Amino acid sequence: MSVRDIRVRSEGGIIVETPNGAELRFDPRTPGGSHTVLSHAHADHLPRESGSVICSPLTARLAEHRRPNCCLRRAEHPTIELLPAGHIAGSRAALVRGDRWSLLYTGDICTRSRDYLEGFEAQSADVLIIETTYGRSEYAFPPIEETVRAAHEWLAAEPTRPAILFGYTLGKAQRILRLITGDLDRRVMTTASIEEVNRLIADELDVEFDTELYDHDKGLRDDDILVLPSQMIRTAWVERLIETTNARTAGFSGWALDRGYRFQRGVDRGFVLSDHCGFAELASVVRHVDPDILYTCHGFMDAFARAMTREGFETRSLRANQRTFSDFV
Numbered sequence: 001m002s003v004r005d006i007r008v009r010s011e012g013g014i015i016v017e018t019p020n021g022a023e024l025r026f027d028p029r030t031p032g033g034s035h036t037v038l039s040h041a042h043a044d045h046l047p048r049e050s051g052s053v054i055c056s057p058l059t060a061r062l063a064e065h066r067r068p069n070c071c072l073r074r075a076e077h078p079t080i081e082l083l084p085a086g087h088i089a090g091s092r093a094a095l096v097r098g099d100r101w102s103l104l105y106t107g108d109i110c111t112r113s114r115d116y117l118e119g120f121e122a123q124s125a126d127v128l129i130i131e132t133t134y135g136r137s138e139y140a141f142p143p144i145e146e147t148v149r150a151a152h153e154w155l156a157a158e159p160t161r162p163a164i165l166f167g168y169t170l171g172k173a174q175r176i177l178r179l180i181t182g183d184l185d186r187r188v189m190t191t192a193s194i195e196e197v198n199r200l201i202a203d204e205l206d207v208e209f210d211t212e213l214y215d216h217d218k219g220l221r222d223d224d225i226l227v228l229p230s231q232m233i234r235t236a237w238v239e240r241l242i243e244t245t246n247a248r249t250a251g252f253s254g255w256a257l258d259r260g261y262r263f264q265r266g267v268d269r270g271f272v273l274s275d276h277c278g279f280a281e282l283a284s285v286v287r288h289v290d291p292d293i294l295y296t297c298h299g300f301m302d303a304f305a306r307a308m309t310r311e312g313f314e315t316r317s318l319r320a321n322q323r324t325f326s327d328f329v
């Protein structure tokens with residue numbers, strides 16, 4: 001058996017055909033095949049149709065909340081082991097064991113343990129399918145303490161102006177609330193959409209989020225902090241809120257390493273806060289897994305594939321709907 005007998009392609013998710021004719025689907029738009037794995041509940045990984053999925057209980061609850069029209073039944077299979085992925089609450093990687101082969105699908109991963117998230121620990125496998133969102137060497141994230149210190153200094157510099165902090169509804173918003181605003185003696189408010197996600201996470205994990213629901217009619221006090229979903233940046237009501245309250249704005253993301261981040265996102269300040277692996281962490285995962293063949297997907301998949309090829313790994317990048325070389329050999 002050669003690892004090339006395991007066919008991998010990107011087509012509405014990652015599709016794997018195994019040597020014994022099974023079809024595995026990872027984070028597909030349409031659940032189906034022999035087994036479907038859902039790594040986590042971020043929108044770009046969630047199915048758009050109903051079906052049966054192998055995922056953590058929390059991911060099932062978050063998915064149900066975020067896609068109320070999709071009915072996802074949680075399944076299990078003895079050949080598929082879910083591993084903590086360290087990306088967001090409930091996220092899992094999947095290790096599949098075949099007759100004479102094994103395959104590791106990472107989904108989105110972060111190897112740094114932090115707060116309530118257990119970092120991803122690599123396990124050896126013959127085939128590795130790895131996410132490469134930050135798969136270029138310039139993406140090296142600073143220690144988390146540095147980001148917290150910088151954010152606290154920024155907030156303390158103007159204590160009598162409200163601050164609006166932006167982060168994704170699921171994942172980043174909770175990190176901001178626990179890490180940045182958790183210890184501050186200022187009122188912290190957020191939206192119902194973030195509070196609902198907080199509640200689902202708090203129900204499942206032993207964590208608390210200390211927030212008040214933002215009331216549009218009451219507005220903001222001078223020293224308030226408002227945590228908003230990042231997709232609200234530049235919406236008319238946020239622009240109006242900034243104008244009327246003289247609020248300062250900050251975004252939290254791994255992309256804040258990019259020079260153009262502040263301008264592109266339209267915020268006063270960007271703070272580096274990532275729930276993914278940086279380049280060196282991704283490379284370290286590959287070395288630990290030590291696969292016979294490596295597939296890269298998402299983000300800088302070609303750059304990362306080239307870097308790993310230089311290290312001697314047989315590597316393919318998985319562009320959507322593009323057949324890989326292994327389909328032809």
Ligand SMILES: [Zn+2]
Nearest residue numbers: 040042087108
């Ligand atoms: Zn994600």
